[in-house]
Amino acid sequence: QLSPNFYATTCPTLGVIVRNTMREAINRELRIGASILRLFFHDCFVNGCDGSILLDDTATFTGEKNAFPNRNSVRGFEVIDTIKTRVEAFCNATVSCADILALAARDGTNLLGGPTWQVPLGRRDAITASQSAANANLPAPTSSLAALISSFSAQGLSARDMVALSGSHSIGFAQCSSFRTRLYNDTNINPTFAANRRGVCPASGGDTNLASLDVQTPNRFDNNYYTNLITQRGLLHSDQELFNNGSQDSLVRFYSGNIAAFRNDFAAAMVRMGNISPLTGSNGEIRRNCRSIN
Numbered sequence: 001q002l003s004p005n006f007y008a009t010t011c012p013t014l015g016v017i018v019r020n021t022m023r024e025a026i027n028r029e030l031r032i033g034a035s036i037l038r039l040f041f042h043d044c045f046v047n048g049c050d051g052s053i054l055l056d057d058t059a060t061f062t063g064e065k066n067a068f069p070n071r072n073s074v075r076g077f078e079v080i081d082t083i084k085t086r087v088e089a090f091c092n093a094t095v096s097c098a099d100i101l102a103l104a105a106r107d108g109t110n111l112l113g114g115p116t117w118q119v120p121l122g123r124r125d126a127i128t129a130s131q132s133a134a135n136a137n138l139p140a141p142t143s144s145l146a147a148l149i150s151s152f153s154a155q156g157l158s159a160r161d162m163v164a165l166s167g168s169h170s171i172g173f174a175q176c177s178s179f180r181t182r183l184y185n186d187t188n189i190n191p192t193f194a195a196n197r198r199g200v201c202p203a204s205g206g207d208t209n210l211a212s213l214d215v216q217t218p219n220r221f222d223n224n225y226y227t228n229l230i231t232q233r234g235l236l237h238s239d240q241e242l243f244n245n246g247s248q249d250s251l252v253r254f255y256s257g258n259i260a261a262f263r264n265d266f267a268a269a270m271v272r273m274g275n276i277s278p279l280t281g282s283n284g285e286i287r288r289n290c291r292s293i294n
């Protein structure tokens, strides 16, 4: 029972603060919109959208930031901190970090050319986190189509949601270590594309070198991700799994030819992902600082 009006009276400036801070951050670095969209995904898939990913490790607390899919990879925490500080100045101890992340992900997507949607609000912040659940629940770039479908199904999301949400890889970047085996071992890859990407990702070394997930329009949220898959130019092995003579080929073709349908399905799937097990009522807390429990 989240509601887009949850903070209408208690924090009417929330929407403007988040959007303006995201605009500033993207003006500084286009990639940050992608990074924050991914942060939201990595929050929601681990015990729900409860801000658990934002908690720092301490001597006595192990959070999710150093889980294998997150370590030296997820980024954008400073932007969430800036938004939180500004929100606290207007509406002290009112808005959760989990809700700030949901709004920031929406605005990042939209500011880079993607759709917009109303974000249901009222999530509260976790007072726990789970590194083991992060390791178990977040799909790997080496995943098969069956593994991708089952990892989303475990969160109550359909295969169609999975294919639509994967359109997020229309923006942002991956490190060589995430796509090396695809470049050197996969056969369902466009040879020109593979040769070009091997230039930034040698067979050994250069693990942190970056390539854009979308070879055509890396900083524009559009449906070129799907046209790339049809020409075997998916960067991750898991990307190309969506179009490899399997059950999702027809949906990939559909999204590649119908950007309006993609935008609609993406927005609806983001709302569904954002509804994964929120803490509400008196569960959890409203964190004062997104990096630590109160």
Ligand code: HEM
Residues within 6 Å of the ligand: 031, 033, 034, 035, 036, 037, 038, 041, 072, 073, 074, 075, 139, 140, 141, 142, 143, 148, 162, 165, 166, 168, 169, 171, 172, 173, 174, 175, 176, 178, 213, 236, 238
């Ligand atoms: C379907 C299963 C998915 C897999 C296996 C996957 C895997 C990955 C990997 C390996 C990277 C690059 C990380 C690195 O090299 O540091 C990445 C980046 C990214 N992912 Fe996914 N992802 C998936 C789904 C999603 C979903 C559902 C979203 C959002 C709703 C998303 C949003 C992003 C974004 C925006 C980036 C770029 C981040 C940046 O540039 O900082 N991904 N993903």
Ligand SMILES: [Ca+2]
Residues within 6 Å of the ligand: 042, 043, 044, 045, 046, 047, 048, 049, 050, 051, 052, 053
């Ligand atoms: Ca979480």
